[in-house]
Amino acid sequence: DIMGSAWEALSDESVIEMLLLLNKIDMIPTAIAEYFNFTLPALSSHLRILKDSDLITEKKQGKNRFYSLNRN
Template sequence: MGDVWKALADSTRRKILELLKNKSLNAGEIAAEFNMTKPSISNHLSILKQADLVDSEKIGQNVIYS
């Protein structure tokens, strides 16, 4: 349960969840919505995945998050 609170404590991660609520996106599409580096977005996505708030599926070279 602590991972969920940690994940939700950050406004960037809450915005990522809002984006993914409507449709699945790859990391590049998510990163385009923010003024930060792709590695930073990947770190946020990793925290969301660890908290079981985001699912990911590898399709070809892309990872799709939902």
């Protein structure tokens, strides 16, 4: 259940802070992981859940993927 997973992710204060930051700037996963001290597997899980629940968007630019808050 994606909404249950989204609520679970949102219960993590770091994920809320990540969404607030992604509201200001687009970021690549390695920068997000460094900023919040997430492991890449943990971040990947958070990003997948947030993307699947339409809370964030992913934009490919060259070899990089940039994430930002979905403002729609």
